[in-house]
Amino acid sequence: MPDVILKGKAFKFGDNVSTDLIIPGRYAHLRSNLPQLAKHVMEDADPTFVEKVKPGDFIIAGKNFGLGSSREHAPLLIKMAGVSAILAKSVARIFFRNAVNQGLPVLICDTDQIDAGDEMEVNLANGVVADLTKGIQLSFSKIPQVMLDILSEGGLIPYISKYGDFKL
Amino acid sequence: MGKTLSEKILSEKSGIDARAQDVVIAPVDLAFVQDTTGPLTIRQFQEISHSGLSNPQRTAIFLDHAIPSPNRQLSNDHQFLRRFAKETGCFIFEGGNGICHQLVAELFANPGDIILGADSHTVTAGALGAFATGMGSSDIAVALALGKTWFRVPESFKVTVSGKFQKGVCTKDLILHLVGTLGADGATYKALEFGGETVADMTVSQRLTIANMAVEVGAKVGLFASDNVTKKYLAAQGRGNKYKALSPDIDADYEQVIAINAAELEPLVAMPHAVDNVAPARTLAGVRIDQVFIGTCTNGRLEDLATAAAILKNKRSHPDVRLIIAPASRRVLTAAIRAGHIQSLISAGGTLLPPGCAACLGLHQGVLGDNEVCLSTANRNFKGRMGNPEASIYLASPATAAASAITGEITDPRKVI
Numbered sequence: 001m002p003d004v005i006l007k008g009k010a011f012k013f014g015d016n017v018s019t020d021l022i023i024p025g026r027y028a029h030l031r032s033n034l035p036q037l038a039k040h041v042m043e044d045a046d047p048t049f050v051e052k053v054k055p056g057d058f059i060i061a062g063k064n065f066g067l068g069s070s071r072e073h074a075p076l077l078i079k080m081a082g083v084s085a086i087l088a089k090s091v092a093r094i095f096f097r098n099a100v101n102q103g104l105p106v107l108i109c110d111t112d113q114i115d116a117g118d119e120m121e122v123n124l125a126n127g128v129v130a131d132l133t134k135g136i137q138l139s140f141s142k143i144p145q146v147m148l149d150i151l152s153e154g155g156l157i158p159y160i161s162k163y164g165d166f167k168l
Numbered sequence: 169m170g171k172t173l174s175e176k177i178l179s180e181k182s183g184i185d186a187r188a189q190d191v192v193i194a195p196v197d198l199a200f201v202q203d204t205t206g207p208l209t210i211r212q213f214q215e216i217s218h219s220g221l222s223n224p225q226r227t228a229i230f231l232d233h234a235i236p237s238p239n240r241q242l243s244n245d246h247q248f249l250r251r252f253a254k255e256t257g258c259f260i261f262e263g264g265n266g267i268c269h270q271l272v273a274e275l276f277a278n279p280g281d282i283i284l285g286a287d288s289h290t291v292t293a294g295a296l297g298a299f300a301t302g303m304g305s306s307d308i309a310v311a312l313a314l315g316k317t318w319f320r321v322p323e324s325f326k327v328t329v330s331g332k333f334q335k336g337v338c339t340k341d342l343i344l345h346l347v348g349t350l351g352a353d354g355a356t357y358k359a360l361e362f363g364g365e366t367v368a369d370m371t372v373s374q375r376l377t378i379a380n381m382a383v384e385v386g387a388k389v390g391l392f393a394s395d396n397v398t399k400k401y402l403a404a405q406g407r408g409n410k411y412k413a414l415s416p417d418i419d420a421d422y423e424q425v426i427a428i429n430a431a432e433l434e435p436l437v438a439m440p441h442a443v444d445n446v447a448p449a450r451t452l453a454g455v456r457i458d459q460v461f462i463g464t465c466t467n468g469r470l471e472d473l474a475t476a477a478a479i480l481k482n483k484r485s486h487p488d489v490r491l492i493i494a495p496a497s498r499r500v501l502t503a504a505i506r507a508g509h510i511q512s513l514i515s516a517g518g519t520l521l522p523p524g525c526a527a528c529l530g531l532h533q534g535v536l537g538d539n540e541v542c543l544s545t546a547n548r549n550f551k552g553r554m555g556n557p558e559a560s561i562y563l564a565s566p567a568t569a570a571a572s573a574i575t576g577e578i579t580d581p582r583k584v585i
């Protein structure tokens with residue numbers, strides 16, 4: 001499992017942040033050079049993101065985060081940037097599976113009250129998100145068991161390396 | 169209670185009585201990657217594989233997104249994929265053969281198959297009754313190694329189409345209408361099932377256009393029952409023996425039923441920067457365009473080129489418009505040459521690109537300049553999609569694209585045909 005208690009700052013985005021905004025196709029030539037590619041994560045949504053994000057921080061999004069392409073580089077680079085979890089009102093299907101496969105928690109909750117810069121604390125064990133700046137608590141929807149199992153091994157590749165098969 | 173197409177396919181494949189929301193493990197008939205998702209997938213596969221590919225004959229690599237390669241990094245990725253194919257004996261399709269989804273339809277997809285691709289438009293093969301869905305590289309890597317994957321059985325929406333399309337209106341307008349109505353997340357995690365009298369009359373090519381865009385409403389699959397049309401198509405591809413009848417039960421349980429009357433549809437356009445931002449083409453008259461792109465896995469097939477060629481024949485594209493044509497596959501290109509469509513399109517001022525994704529994903533072959541506007545027959549118009557976040561993309565049918573290429577502004581094709 002990633003750490004049970006996650007702490008960091010909120011980076012806020014709107015609805016329908018596509019994988020083209022997360023990591024544009026025009027950088028496809030850097031996909032085998034992850035350190036170079038990582039310099040461009042979220043570039044078209046917030047050009048200052050890479051400079052400002054710190055380990056532990058959160059991406060806070062509206063609905064349908066990660067729609068579009070199946071490129072797993074999207075959650076992979078978000079994780080490489082240090083983001084500890086994504087909180088969104090809803091997430092596109094392929095992105096959701098990809099994020100979990102990369103060991104990056106995606107939590108579905110009502111993000112309207114969270115603002116950019118808020119100090120956040122997420123407790124993965126009891127399903128509670130605390131916005132420390134606002135003094136409010138939110139709960140997030142349960143993650144399906146199979147995904148929890150994958151997350152707790154740090155992603156699908158480590159999971160399969162360990163068990164050699166799906167354990168459902 | 170009867171079963172939906174998804175429940176039927178996943179029950180048969182998993183060997184259990186699968187119902188919506190169940191989690192099942194099922195064997196995979198084909199797992200594939202393309203050149204921009206392939207290298208990561210293969211490296212992940214190499215981390216977990218001890219005994220090689222589960223089945224090289226069920227594994228394919230398509231070089232289609234960046235062909236001919238625009239730079240040395242992508243050339244090196246291509247080399248890596250070619251080497252892997254040589255070592256493992258899996259299929260590899262060199263650049264110029266066509267777009268992965270078109271080749272999957274032409275060469276692999278059969279009713280009742282499970283197909284996984286490291287590309288979101290893998291849903292395209294649902295047109296042939298295959299449970300086909302896009303996944304990321306980790307999932308595909310595991311499918312390559314184990315020959316199976318896990319699924320949550322989706323709930324289904326039934327989309328029933330009746331009525332005859334007006335002249336100038338086609339299945340692209342139908343799917344744009346559906347995306348506009350449901351919204352870009354309107355069917356997230358769900359299966360779409362298409363049926364009704366109008367669907368029964370559709371060609372496989374038209375069904376492929378619809379299934380292709382199922383992912384634009386967030387759906388996991390866009391499925392069509394198999395029928396005589398499917399049977400004939402498979403026979404024409406030399407796979408007549410792979411035909412099998414497949415239809416949902418009459419008493420299957422649908423979360424939503426959506427009825428569409430094709431006769432009421434008109435030519436539609438998705439406006440920047442969202443596929444569900446849909447408006448009638450006639451309301452966008454006066455929107456100037458710099459580039460028209462006819463191609464992609466949505467609308468780069470023979471019928472699409474024929475439609476565009478019929479409109480552009482003996483005409484000239486507008487002097488301020490760059491008209492780009494990229495057939496979906498080598499077979500499509502060959503047939504379009506034979507039928508004279510390529511001649512018509514080139515004489516009208518078109519530039520022919522090799523079969524492949526071409527300008528669709530913003531890598532090369534038609535990257536837009538700042539503040540430029542493209543009208544494309546593709547499936548996505550997200551900001552930055554065609555290589556420049558300062559540019560705008562409108563999506564439409566081949567007929568609308570061809571009509572607009574002539575006038576230099578967005579044009580309802582009913583005005584020129």
Ligand code: SF4
Nearest residue numbers: 289464465525528529
């Ligand atoms: S044509 Fe466009 S949408 Fe289709 S596979 Fe290629 S890049 Fe993707």
